[in-house]
Amino acid sequence: MSTRVEIWTDINCPFCYLGKARFEQALAEFDHRDDVEVVHRSFELDPSLPADETGPVIPRIAAKYGISVAEAAANERAIGAQAAQLGLPYQSTGRDYGNSFDMHRLLHYALEHGAQDALLDALYAGNFADTEPVFGDTERLVALAVRAGLDETAVRAVLADQHAYADAVRADEREAAQLGATGVPFFVFDNKYAVSGAQPAEVFTQALTTAWNDRPTPLVALDADGETCGPDGCTS
Amino acid sequence: MSTRVEIWTDINCPFCYLGKARFEQALAEFDHRDDVEVVHRSFELDPSLPADETGPVIPRIAAKYGISVAEAAANERAIGAQAAQLGLPYQSTGRDYGNSFDMHRLLHYALEHGAQDALLDALYAGNFADTEPVFGDTERLVALAVRAGLDETAVRAVLADQHAYADAVRADEREAAQLGATGVPFFVFDNKYAVSGAQPAEVFTQALTTAWNDRPTPLVALDADGETCGPDGCTS
Numbered sequence: 001m002s003t004r005v006e007i008w009t010d011i012n013c014p015f016c017y018l019g020k021a022r023f024e025q026a027l028a029e030f031d032h033r034d035d036v037e038v039v040h041r042s043f044e045l046d047p048s049l050p051a052d053e054t055g056p057v058i059p060r061i062a063a064k065y066g067i068s069v070a071e072a073a074a075n076e077r078a079i080g081a082q083a084a085q086l087g088l089p090y091q092s093t094g095r096d097y098g099n100s101f102d103m104h105r106l107l108h109y110a111l112e113h114g115a116q117d118a119l120l121d122a123l124y125a126g127n128f129a130d131t132e133p134v135f136g137d138t139e140r141l142v143a144l145a146v147r148a149g150l151d152e153t154a155v156r157a158v159l160a161d162q163h164a165y166a167d168a169v170r171a172d173e174r175e176a177a178q179l180g181a182t183g184v185p186f187f188v189f190d191n192k193y194a195v196s197g198a199q200p201a202e203v204f205t206q207a208l209t210t211a212w213n214d215r216p217t218p219l220v221a222l223d224a225d226g227e228t229c230g231p232d233g234c235t236s
Numbered sequence: 237m238s239t240r241v242e243i244w245t246d247i248n249c250p251f252c253y254l255g256k257a258r259f260e261q262a263l264a265e266f267d268h269r270d271d272v273e274v275v276h277r278s279f280e281l282d283p284s285l286p287a288d289e290t291g292p293v294i295p296r297i298a299a300k301y302g303i304s305v306a307e308a309a310a311n312e313r314a315i316g317a318q319a320a321q322l323g324l325p326y327q328s329t330g331r332d333y334g335n336s337f338d339m340h341r342l343l344h345y346a347l348e349h350g351a352q353d354a355l356l357d358a359l360y361a362g363n364f365a366d367t368e369p370v371f372g373d374t375e376r377l378v379a380l381a382v383r384a385g386l387d388e389t390a391v392r393a394v395l396a397d398q399h400a401y402a403d404a405v406r407a408d409e410r411e412a413a414q415l416g417a418t419g420v421p422f423f424v425f426d427n428k429y430a431v432s433g434a435q436p437a438e439v440f441t442q443a444l445t446t447a448w449n450d451r452p453t454p455l456v457a458l459d460a461d462g463e464t465c466g467p468d469g470c471t472s
Contacts, residue, residue: 013465045465065469075470112403154399163390167348179455183464183471191427194455197462197471207458219415219430222443226433228419229249229281233301234311235419235433 002035003211008043008176008186009120011100011134014079014090017124019185019198021086026204032212039111040120042104042172043184046097054098054135061097089129096127098135101169106145108165109158118148190215238271239447244279244412244422245356247336247370250315250326253360255421255434257322262440268448275347276356278340278408279420282333290334290371297333325365332363334371337405342377344401345394346386354384426451 007023009016027033062072073093080092103123110119122144126134134140138159145155158164176186179194187195187204189211195203227235243259245252263269298308309329316328339359346355358380362370370376374395381391394400412422415430423431423440425447431439463471 010465013470015463015465015470019462045467061469079470112401113399114403165348167350183461183466185464188455189458191452192456194457195459195462196457197464199459199462203459203462210458216427219424220428221430221432222425222446223431223435223439225419226255226431226435226439227251228421228433229246229251230419231281233297234249234251234315 002037003032003190003208003215004037004039005208005211006039006041006188006191008041008172008181008184008188010043010045010184011103011120011123011127012045012097013043013184014076014083014095014128015198016185017088017090017128018079018082018086019187020120020124021088022198022201023185023187023204025086025201026208029201030205030208030212032208036208038117040107040116041176042107042169043176043181043186044100044104044169044173045184046099047101047173049097049099051099051101052136054096054133057095057097058093083128089125091129091131094131096133096135098133100135101166102141102159103134104169104172105165106141106150106155106158108168109154110145110148110150113150115149119145119150122148238273239268239426239444239451240273240275241444241447242275242277242424242427244277244408244417244420244424246279246281246420247339247356247359247363248281248333249279249420250312250319250331250364251434252421253324253326253364254315254318254322255423256356256360257324258434258437259421259423259440261322261437262444266441266444266448268444272444274353276343276352277412278343278405279412279417279422280336280340280405280409281420282335283337283409285333285335287335287337288372290332290369293331293333294329319364325361327365327367330367332369332371334369336371337402338377338395339370340405340408341401342381342386342391342394344404345391346381346384349386349390351385355381355386358384 027036030036058072058076059069062069076092080090083090107116107119110116123134126144132140142152142155146152185198189207193207193211195207263272294308294312295305298305312328316326319326343352343355346352359370362380368376378388378391382388415424421434425443429443429447431443
C-alpha cells in the first residue's frame, strides 16, 4: 500500500507556495517517495471575491486587515526572504490578488490528465515569481496551463463552462471545513494525520515517516466471496 | 465522521445489479444511513472488447466459456429467478453484452453532478430490465443519462470526447487490481473492509455495522500549526 498526501491550497496563499517547496524537499529525501501519491485539493482564501476583481495585493491587505501599507509591504518582504532561503523566486512588491475559482476548476481537470502538480507549479510561478498578472486574464491562464502540458482547446472549454469541475472544488472546500482546516496549506496523510502550515521540511519528513509506518493494512474480507462476475464469467 | 462505501461494478454484470439492490436493502434499514456515502467505481468485465461490438449475451457466454447455449440460458434464468425474489425486473432471454467504457466515463461525469447513483440505476434498468439494447447505441445512452437527470448537451460532449474521464475509469480499474478484486461487485467500506459478491442483505448490514463501529477517528495533528493563510489573512 502506498501513502496518500492531500494538500489543500490556494493560489493566493504565499505560504502554500513555500509549504509545497518544503514538503517536496522532504519527499525528495524520503526512502519510499515512489510510493507516495500527492493530490492537491481546493481552498479559496476569499470565495466571496467577484470573479473579475483583481489588483495589487499590498494595499488590499492593508485595507482589509487594518494595517499600514508599510506593514503589509514588510510582511511581503519577509515572505520573500523565506522564499529566497528555499531558492524560490518571489516578487515581494508585485503580486496581485484575485478570485481563484477558475484556477481550482482547472486543477481538477489537470488531475484527471496527470498534470495537476505541473499546473499548480505554473500557477504559483505565475503569481509569485512573474510580474505579469495571473488573475482576471484568461489568456495568461491558458498560457500557464499549456506550459503545464495541458491541451489548449480542452483548457479553454473547461474555463468557458463555469459548471465544469465547480462541484469538485466545492466538495474539496466542504471537506476542508469538515476536517477543521481554517487556513492553508493543510496537509493530510492517509486520511489520518494532519500538518497545518508551511512547516520546516523536517516536520514533513516526520509526518511522511509516521504515515508510512502506520499506512493502511490490506483490506479485511468480511465474508466468504458471494456471487460475482469476472473476466472468466459469472459464478452462479 | 461518516462511513464511505465504494462499489466496483460493471453494467455487464448481473450480480452487480442484484448486489446493488441487496446492499440498498441493508442501507435502508441501517440506523446511520444518512452518514453513509456511496461511490460507484469502474470495473470492465471485458476491457478488450471492441467499442462497437455487441450482441445477445447467451450465445456469447456459451461460446466464450465453452458451455452449451442451453446451459447459458439456464444460468440467465437462474439469475432472473434471484432478481424476481428481490422484486427486480430481469429479461432472462434478452440482454446484450457490449463494451461499457463509455458508460463508465459517463458515471464519473455523473458523480461530479450528483447523479451517479441515478445513472447507474438507469443503465442497469436499460440492460437488465428493458428489451432495447443499451450497447453500441449512443442515442439510447443519452436518453438513459437524461432520464437520470443529466444535461443532454453535456452528456453528448462527454461521450464525444474519448479522453473525458478515461483516466478516471482506468485509475478505478488499477485500484481494483491493487485491492485484489478479480470480480464484481466488490464493496469496500472505509478503505478497510471488503465484501465480494452479491451477498445477502444481512452480510451488508454486518459490514455497515462493522465499518461504522470502526470508522476513522478525527485527524491527528502532528505538530503545532505552522504559517498559514486563511480568510483573515496570513500569519507571519
